[in-house]
Amino acid sequence: MNDLLNKSDPFDLQTSPPLSLYVHIPWCVRKCPYCDFNSHAAVGDIPMQAYVDALLADLEQDLPKIWGRTVTTVFIGGGTPSLFSVEAIGRLLEGIRARLNCKPGMEITMEANPGTLEIGRFAEFRDAGVNRLSIGVQSFNDEMLQRLGRIHGRAEAIQAAEQAHYAGFDSFNLDLMHGLPGQNSLQALDDLQTAIDLQPAHISWYQLTLEPNTAFYQHPPVLPVEDMVDAMQEQGRDRLAQYQYARYEVSAYAKEGYQCQHNLNYWRFGDYLGIGAGAHGKITDLATQTVARYWKQRHPQAYMEADPVYLAGNRVLDVPDVRLEYMMNALRLTEGVSVAEFVRDTGLSVNDLRTYRQQAIDKGLLEVDEEVLRATSLGQRFLDDLVAMFM
DSSP, X not given: OOOTTOOXXXXXXXXXXXXXXXXXXXXXXXXXXXXXXXXXXOOSSOOHHHHHXXXXXXXXXXXXXXXXXXXXXXXXXXXXXXXXXXHHHHHHHHHHHHHSEEEEEEEEEEEEOXXXXXXXXXXXXXXXXXXXXXXXXXXSOHHHHHHTTOSOOHHXXXXXXXXXXXXXXXXXXXXXXXXXXXOOHHHHHHHHHXXXXXXXXXXXXXXXXXXXXXXXXXXXXXXXXXXXXXXXXXXXXXXXXXTTOEEEETTEEEOTTOOOHHHHHHHTTOEEEEEETTOEEEEEETTTTEEEEEEEOOSHHHHHTXXXXXXXXXXXXXXXXXXXXXXXXXXXXTTOEEHHHHHHHHOOOTHHHHHHHHHHHHTTSEEEETTEEEEOHHHHHTHHHXXXXXX
């Protein structure tokens, strides 16, 4: 296992980036066939108290990496974190605040699904300290939901959004997919309009992709043809703009002032601690001029039994790693990234970009405006190809 303090290629890092905390809760009611996250169908009672104990012990082990730094956002993801009791989530957040220097009023997001039990506790989760929800709707069409293996229907999805409003969540996200098996453009736009009518502050609207290590990848469903998906995307972007949902990332749309601050920190190459089964983190160390990624024990049982070593592995990034990872994230943002920000956030020289960016400009995937690099509409469509040019 590499030492996180090993010296890698030379950087000139002057300031630490913003710091976030990601908490992974891996259990869900049933594994969806398209899901490639580290999630496990719950069998019997979930060991909530033991898992929170492990999370807080894991966090304590990570503290030396970030002494003196302020955490600006927390994101509790999964799995389905809202399966946990209000008491467990409350104890987790109390433990986090006791151990970290937290920004006052910081964004604390928790993922939730439209299950009846969970939405009945939204107000209690808010009282426990959660101030933003991300609700995994995926579709409002009952037939599409069945094809996706979801356990909720249209009625529960609508009720979840209504309950989020009722519980006092000014900021919540609805996760919605398009390009679903057998879906046409009218159905995709109907889904999107239903989400808009529910008035969330944020909508994540993204194309279904068949990821390796999923049931859909092993047994692919018939998806809409590329031209139809392109039409869905274009019409959907126009519809969202019509209702003042500004696109700030490839698949993220928000009312003014409601962008997800946690995800923005990822896309701007910020640092983050990762605790929980299979969680990943990224930490910048100014003293050693290194940027390192690390990850935790993946299986929930192995993770809970891992004390005192929750760490499964780590890797110090070299110059090509940092350049590629930075552009992989920053070019997702519609605002793009300035060359000055690249130099500040990576510690690399502006010369490190010149050859790579020119290739992308020549292919029409990248535009440069006053030293701001931004993916063109073609570049956003073929983002993987654009990012590959910075390898």
